[in-house]
Amino acid sequence: MADAATVRTTPETALLDLGGLPRIFWETSNDLFVVTDSRGVLRAANPSWHRTLGWSSSQYPRLRLRDLIHDDDLPLALENLGAQASGEPFAGLNLRLRTTDGDYREISWSGVSDGRFWYAAGRDLTDLQRAERAAREAAAFWQATIDSIRGSVAVLDDRGHIVAVNEAWREFGRRQGLPQSSPLGQDYLAACDRAPDEPGARRAGEEIRALLAGRRDPVVFDYALDQRWFTFAATPFSGEGPARIVITHTDVTERRRLEEEARAQSAVFDQFKVAVVGTDRDFRITRWSAGAEHLYGWSQAEALGRTVPELTDPRPVSVVERRNAVLDGRFELSRKDGTTFIGHLRWTDLHNGDGLVTGTLGIGMDVSGQDRAENDARAARHHLQTVTDSMTEGLFALDAEGGVTLMNRAAESMLGWSLDEIRGQRLHDITRHRRSDGTVHPADGCPIGGAREQAQVLQVDDDLFLRRDGVALPVYYTVSPLGSAESDGSVVVFMDATHLRAEQERMQEELSAVVWIQRVETALAEDRLLLYAQPIVALSSMSVTQHELLLRVVEKDGALSPPGDYLAIAEEYGLIGDIDRWVLRRAIDLAAAGHAVEVNVSAASVSDPAILADIEQWLGATAADPALLVFEITETAVITNEEAGRRFVERIHDLGCKVALDDFGTGHSGFAYLKQLPVDYLKIDIEFVHDLCHNPASRHVVEAVVNLARGFGSVTVAEGVEDLDTLDLLIALGVDYAQGYHLGRPAPLLPTLAPKHPEDQP
Numbered sequence: 001m002a003d004a005a006t007v008r009t010t011p012e013t014a015l016l017d018l019g020g021l022p023r024i025f026w027e028t029s030n031d032l033f034v035v036t037d038s039r040g041v042l043r044a045a046n047p048s049w050h051r052t053l054g055w056s057s058s059q060y061p062r063l064r065l066r067d068l069i070h071d072d073d074l075p076l077a078l079e080n081l082g083a084q085a086s087g088e089p090f091a092g093l094n095l096r097l098r099t100t101d102g103d104y105r106e107i108s109w110s111g112v113s114d115g116r117f118w119y120a121a122g123r124d125l126t127d128l129q130r131a132e133r134a135a136r137e138a139a140a141f142w143q144a145t146i147d148s149i150r151g152s153v154a155v156l157d158d159r160g161h162i163v164a165v166n167e168a169w170r171e172f173g174r175r176q177g178l179p180q181s182s183p184l185g186q187d188y189l190a191a192c193d194r195a196p197d198e199p200g201a202r203r204a205g206e207e208i209r210a211l212l213a214g215r216r217d218p219v220v221f222d223y224a225l226d227q228r229w230f231t232f233a234a235t236p237f238s239g240e241g242p243a244r245i246v247i248t249h250t251d252v253t254e255r256r257r258l259e260e261e262a263r264a265q266s267a268v269f270d271q272f273k274v275a276v277v278g279t280d281r282d283f284r285i286t287r288w289s290a291g292a293e294h295l296y297g298w299s300q301a302e303a304l305g306r307t308v309p310e311l312t313d314p315r316p317v318s319v320v321e322r323r324n325a326v327l328d329g330r331f332e333l334s335r336k337d338g339t340t341f342i343g344h345l346r347w348t349d350l351h352n353g354d355g356l357v358t359g360t361l362g363i364g365m366d367v368s369g370q371d372r373a374e375n376d377a378r379a380a381r382h383h384l385q386t387v388t389d390s391m392t393e394g395l396f397a398l399d400a401e402g403g404v405t406l407m408n409r410a411a412e413s414m415l416g417w418s419l420d421e422i423r424g425q426r427l428h429d430i431t432r433h434r435r436s437d438g439t440v441h442p443a444d445g446c447p448i449g450g451a452r453e454q455a456q457v458l459q460v461d462d463d464l465f466l467r468r469d470g471v472a473l474p475v476y477y478t479v480s481p482l483g484s485a486e487s488d489g490s491v492v493v494f495m496d497a498t499h500l501r502a503e504q505e506r507m508q509e510e511l512s513a514v515v516w517i518q519r520v521e522t523a524l525a526e527d528r529l530l531l532y533a534q535p536i537v538a539l540s541s542m543s544v545t546q547h548e549l550l551l552r553v554v555e556k557d558g559a560l561s562p563p564g565d566y567l568a569i570a571e572e573y574g575l576i577g578d579i580d581r582w583v584l585r586r587a588i589d590l591a592a593a594g595h596a597v598e599v600n601v602s603a604a605s606v607s608d609p610a611i612l613a614d615i616e617q618w619l620g621a622t623a624a625d626p627a628l629l630v631f632e633i634t635e636t637a638v639i640t641n642e643e644a645g646r647r648f649v650e651r652i653h654d655l656g657c658k659v660a661l662d663d664f665g666t667g668h669s670g671f672a673y674l675k676q677l678p679v680d681y682l683k684i685d686i687e688f689v690h691d692l693c694h695n696p697a698s699r700h701v702v703e704a705v706v707n708l709a710r711g712f713g714s715v716t717v718a719e720g721v722e723d724l725d726t727l728d729l730l731i732a733l734g735v736d737y738a739q740g741y742h743l744g745r746p747a748p749l750l751p752t753l754a755p756k757h758p759e760d761q762p
Helices: 002-008 011-016 020-028 047-053 057-062 074-083 126-147 167-175 188-193 199-212 290-296 308-312 368-389 409-415 447-454 498-525 567-572 576-592 609-622 635-640 642-654 696-712 724-733
Strands: 032-037 042-045 090-098 104-113 117-124 152-156 162-165 219-225 228-236 245-251 274-280 285-288 321-323 326-334 340-351 357-366 394-398 404-407 458-466 472-481 490-496 529-538 543-554 597-600 629-634 658-664 681-684 715-718
Touching: 020 340, 020 357, 032 047, 047 104, 074 090, 104 126, 152 167, 188 199, 199 219, 199 228, 199 245, 274 290, 290 357, 308 326, 340 368, 394 409, 409 490, 447 458, 472 498, 490 498, 498 576, 529 576, 543 576, 576 597, 576 609, 576 629, 609 642, 629 635, 629 642, 629 681, 635 642, 635 658, 642 658, 681 696, 696 715, 696 724
Parallel strands: 543 597, 597 629, 629 658, 658 681, 681 715
Antiparallel strands: 032 042, 032 117, 090 104, 104 117, 152 162, 152 245, 219 228, 228 245, 274 285, 274 357, 321 326, 326 340, 340 357, 394 404, 394 490, 458 472, 472 490, 529 543
């Protein structure tokens, strides 16, 4: 009889014959229960096994448990099960089992063997693990992103307390001599209130309070601190959860990009326990497991006879399904100490042999950890979106191969690509990454990949990205590796350096101008100006008839600076009048000594009535022959003030001097001015002289100027004659005078010409 009973005993009947509660538990639990023989062949499994993995009872006789275990987990399974073959129970054995869909679910197993069979219970951890991984990846991605933003960043909660800061924020505190303790938890609004004399702190406090009160517009303003300027920005966080304010302080004095570091909030998951609760048909508790004591905090003695709602106060937080007398869903549940948590409950009606309901059985577990992980991942994504949407910098997120997985709006605007166009492509290939000198960065040595390989933040301050339209965009950027075990990617944050470079060039030009102003002023004060003379030759006789005076500045080391280095700056900053008077005075002295000279007059002096009075006074004082003086003006001087130009020419003629119009033919209005201005000389610009022998167009211009001058009673002077062929052609074309290196280079005034005044004698 005993042998027959042994034969009739099956794994399932052996497990289920223990009573009604275990049978219900077998049927309704969310945990997996399986029985295998000593060879590992599946002999029995509860409905949760089928729901989770998909394997049906018809497959059991030929289904070995080891065939479902992931290859990487099989050695661990064999080692643990072999060690426990003596009958000792095992627990906490995490294995991945294959589903009928070919996917794998991670199950945490505990069990025991009686020699014939293995009895095991498992809990599906797959969704929890995925939620944890998603939270870590999102947090790491957000952290790497704000680490790459140049500027000091802090995140405030709805009370104005600091919940996250970056390294730049901490470094600023250290430079200010603040305590070395962590700033997390500090009251930022209180810190603003403690500095009422600082306009930036006072306004920051006011603006943050307005944002916390409900205003949605971001705030940006500049403020000064310790002789430096900063930009303050505050942006309200519009995602789910409590109010958050993202604030940034950026040092705009030196336009540096500061590294940032934010502490991402990591999810803390509670260890969940299974609670088994039975009630009668009036829902009064008749069974209260140890797991229920742990989960809800009520002892069995306190719970029996009371109702479940009275002890746990369940409130649905998701859609609750009821199928075939089974109630399944998530609830907010209360503990004895008044705290609450999110639990998953599965309630089943109990029936007697007649099919009448005699009570209920409920299985519950704490899923707060999984919900918090999902909420943290969602919050991290919202934080990331808030930060990236408020950035003026371009941002790329790259995978381990350098492929683009994300780009923000600023990057799309600056480079012209959309994320859909370049997703998955390597950033190095898209931008055809080039150095500032135009050479291509090899992919192996590219700084964008170097941050991942070296596991550190890299900054590049001078580089080029090619836009979608092929235009090179000057950039500076930061590359930060993702600090996540699940990802080997990186985040690239870049800025358009075009305006920065233009500003640097402008500042350099202004600095150069200031230096030249000081040099010219000093040279005038110390009388370190020097006149050179270049001969002007009459082509009819090949004799020197006059000299053009050319100014040089003698530097303190004795070097000479030509007019091209300083005249434009002198005109712009109002020094040209003093320079013109210095030259004109000495030109009149030379005329008084009997020398025929030609002197240049700037547009500013042509428009200055006082200069005419000075010329008249100097002529009278020196008794110089005015016919020996030629005043050379440019077309620009006339165009600048046409009335003043006409008055200057007329007054010079009244004094008995002559006027030359320089660079004739280069402007658009020169021919028209000949009708209004009675000039004596037309100086043909070097532009038409230097290629006269080879360019028919230049020859036509020279011929036209010669004929025009003759028609107006003027004579012509060709500038820039540098060879004999050009000289011969000018003579053939009827030009009257010429000057240039072929005829004579500019030379110091002494001994070429002898001035009259003793102070100008060597």
